[in-house]
Amino acid sequence: MLASAVNPYLPELGRVVEVITETPTIKTFRIVLENTEKMQAFDFRPGQVAQLSVFGVGEATFVINSPPTCKDYLQFSVMRAGEVTQKIHQLVPGDPVGVRGPLGNGFPYEAMQAKNIIFIAGGIGMAPLRTLLLFMLENRKDYGEISLIYGARSPQDLCYRYEIPNWQKKGVDVVLTVDAEAPGWTHRVGFVPTVLSEEAPSPNNRIAIVCGPPIMIKFVLFGLRELGFEDWQIYTTLEKRMKCGIGICGRCNMGEKFVCADGPVFSMEELQGMVPEL
Numbered sequence: 001m002l003a004s005a006v007n008p009y010l011p012e013l014g015r016v017v018e019v020i021t022e023t024p025t026i027k028t029f030r031i032v033l034e035n036t037e038k039m040q041a042f043d044f045r046p047g048q049v050a051q052l053s054v055f056g057v058g059e060a061t062f063v064i065n066s067p068p069t070c071k072d073y074l075q076f077s078v079m080r081a082g083e084v085t086q087k088i089h090q091l092v093p094g095d096p097v098g099v100r101g102p103l104g105n106g107f108p109y110e111a112m113q114a115k116n117i118i119f120i121a122g123g124i125g126m127a128p129l130r131t132l133l134l135f136m137l138e139n140r141k142d143y144g145e146i147s148l149i150y151g152a153r154s155p156q157d158l159c160y161r162y163e164i165p166n167w168q169k170k171g172v173d174v175v176l177t178v179d180a181e182a183p184g185w186t187h188r189v190g191f192v193p194t195v196l197s198e199e200a201p202s203p204n205n206r207i208a209i210v211c212g213p214p215i216m217i218k219f220v221l222f223g224l225r226e227l228g229f230e231d232w233q234i235y236t237t238l239e240k241r242m243k244c245g246i247g248i249c250g251r252c253n254m255g256e257k258f259v260c261a262d263g264p265v266f267s268m269e270e271l272q273g274m275v276p277e278l
């Protein structure tokens with residue numbers, strides 16, 4: 001049993017086994033729980049998060065972005081923002097961390113079966129989508145066409161670039177874009193919502209899964225609606241500062257819902273009237 005099953009605030013002891021530098025501000029950490037049985041038993045759905053802690057500093061919320069079938073490590077991609085994430089960025093293989101999770105609901109991938117899927121991501125927003133994308137590629141026959149529009153400020157700001165050729169080999173139609181021309185860049189230039197409008201994916205039997213900065217989400221939603229997508233066809237994952245992660249402290253509420261317990265994944269249909277800024 002995970003320690004968190006006994007006391008939900010108690011983290012499991014883990015250790016960093018690998019650090020991958022993704023961008024100037026984002027690093028990916030592979031973490032293994034010290035207790036081998038607990039590592040093997042750690043089960044989660046794509047889209048679920050965990051609280052990562054640096055002992056003596058604090059904890060912060062991150063999406064688990066390894067595929068759920070991977071029992072070798074748990075993967076988190078962390079953007080440097082403030083105190084905790086600064087300390088996480090200083091971790092090296094062998095360093096201890098706490099892991100409290102899995103938390104939240106995850107993506108309803110069962111309801112997406114037999115549908116065409118379009119992932120639309122900006123920057124670090126690719127992290128939650130990576131897990132679901134890998135899950136769908138492992139269960140390829142259950143899904144229709146899979147496409148991805150992924151944008152970042154500059155080529156250096158794209159996460160997982162080294163994996164993209166592999167996704168393409170597995171049949172994902174990938175469109176990459178950056179905000180401005182850059183030396184050697186041969187893909188698209190322009191904001192993600194513009195590229196979405198240019199690509200104009202048909203809403204027919206398609207689900208759109210969107211994650212990125214709020215401004216990107218806002219304009220992608222306009223674009224999707226213009227293309228004829230209905231709110232039940234659009235999913236997003238929301239970020240609100242979290243503390244308990246289990247629906248107790250009230251830190252992450254949004255209307256009647258708690259992002260930690262009811263989300264972080266919501267369909268636009270569920271969000272109707274709840275987030276005016278979206």
Ligand SMILES: Cc1cc2nc3c(=O)[nH]c(=O)nc-3n(C[C@H](O)[C@H](O)[C@H](O)COP(=O)(O)OP(=O)(O)OC[C@H]3O[C@@H](n4cnc5c(N)ncnc54)[C@H](O)[C@@H]3O)c2cc1C
Pocket residue numbers: 049059060061062063064077078079080081082083084085086124127128238239240241242264
């Ligand atoms: C459901 C969920 C999933 C997340 N997944 C990831 C992930 O996979 N990778 C990742 O890098 N980050 C993710 N985050 C954001 C991450 O939790 C925060 O960036 C982190 O808590 C910052 O901690 P800190 O102590 O370093 O920063 P702080 O010192 O607490 O804050 C530094 C600055 O960043 C701002 N800030 C911090 N957190 C947020 C936030 N959530 N939204 C807006 N502004 C914020 C603060 O207002 C402050 O200005 C996720 C958050 C949530 C709620």
Ligand code: FES
Pocket residue numbers: 241242243244245246247248249250251252253258259260261
């Ligand atoms: S973080 Fe405590 S209620 Fe969501």
